Amino acid sequence: MMTKAAAVAVVLVMAAAMAAEAMGGELKVGYYEKSCKGVENVVKYHVAKAIKANRKNGAALVRLIFHDCFVRGCDASVLLDPTPENPSTEKTAPINIGLAAFELIDEIKAAVEERCPGTVSCSDILIYAAHDASSLLSNGHVTFPVLAGRLDGVHSHAAEAQQDLPDSTFTIAQLIHNFARKNFTVEELVILSGAHAVGVGHCSSLRARLTAPPTQILPAYRGLLARKCAAGPDPLVPNNIRDEDKAAVAAAIPGFVPKLRKVNDFLDNSYYHNNLARIVTFNSDWELLTEKEALGHVKEYAENGTLWDEDFSDSLVKLSKLPMPHGSQGEIRKQCRYVNHH
Secondary structure (H helix, E strand, O other), rough: OOOOOHHHHHHHHHHHHHHHHHHHHOOOOOOOOOOOOOOHHHHHHHHEEEEEEEHHHHHHHHHHHHOOOOHHHHOOHOOOOOOOOOOOOOOOOOHHOOOOOOOHHHHHHHHHHHOOOOOOHHHHHHHHHHHHHHHHHHHOOOOOEEEEEOOOOOOOOOOHHHHOOOOOOOOOOHHHHHHHHOOHHHHHHHHHHEEEHEEEEEEHHHHHHHHHOOOOOOOOHHHHHHHHOOOOOEEEEEOOHHHOOOHHHHHHHHHHHOOOOOOOOOOOHHHHHHHOOOOOOOHHHHHHHHHHHHHHHHHHHHHHHHHHHHHHHHHHHHHHHHOOOOOOEEOOOOOOOOOOOO
């Protein structure tokens, strides 16, 4: 009979072997078919439960995949908590204000560890969860084959997040340059911006909109934002006016009330309609209207929601393929908030 120590040793050896395979192998669909069969269903169960409780949990997962993958590749570095050795991890960066769903990822990781110890990386769990959230929030219109086989990174730095992620105050030139650094086109910039159909933002991220001229923002919407942002130090505002409080919209833009959604945080092409009407929250949203190619794509996706569903799905696949920096070492974390030597 195998001793407890021997069993632990076997698990560690298996984890190391899988880590070596992941470092040298390609991402693929069904990566855990043999090593952790059914892991996708475990993730989906917890994501669906969380979204049923509050659809904003889904929006938070969609945001997390971008904020993770755009910095050091898809390595779950955004999940790491600050420690005395590293007090400034990515999640502490000002640009990452409001990131959420960390507890949900913890819950999923614990369930997966119970089923398959030391087998499934946090980075893969995050991609699975973001896929499920996108699909559930869009009633299945956004979906894509989920590639897996990633390792978790062991580095996380707020300065890198601040440097790599696009800021809500960026101009169109800065946005294009920022996305081009990750090999994303102007079209893909516009496509991924459509994720602002869901979720919330802090007033500190949209202050510039409160003084923007009527050519950039509908004055009535600017007034709505100003009143909401005056309600506290840094209140949250829905990214999509269609998810706004009915009374607030009725007071500011009564003609828009029929367009409010019965179900909040629905992932669709409404962002593009809002943008053309100058009722979007961030300066970076409005900036898409100032460049010919970007404007053309905003109009294209406003007219064709099915096309956006398909292109957004494809862009998430591309995003999920962003690798760790060349030469990086990885592991399969036991807990998503800490590297294994913590």
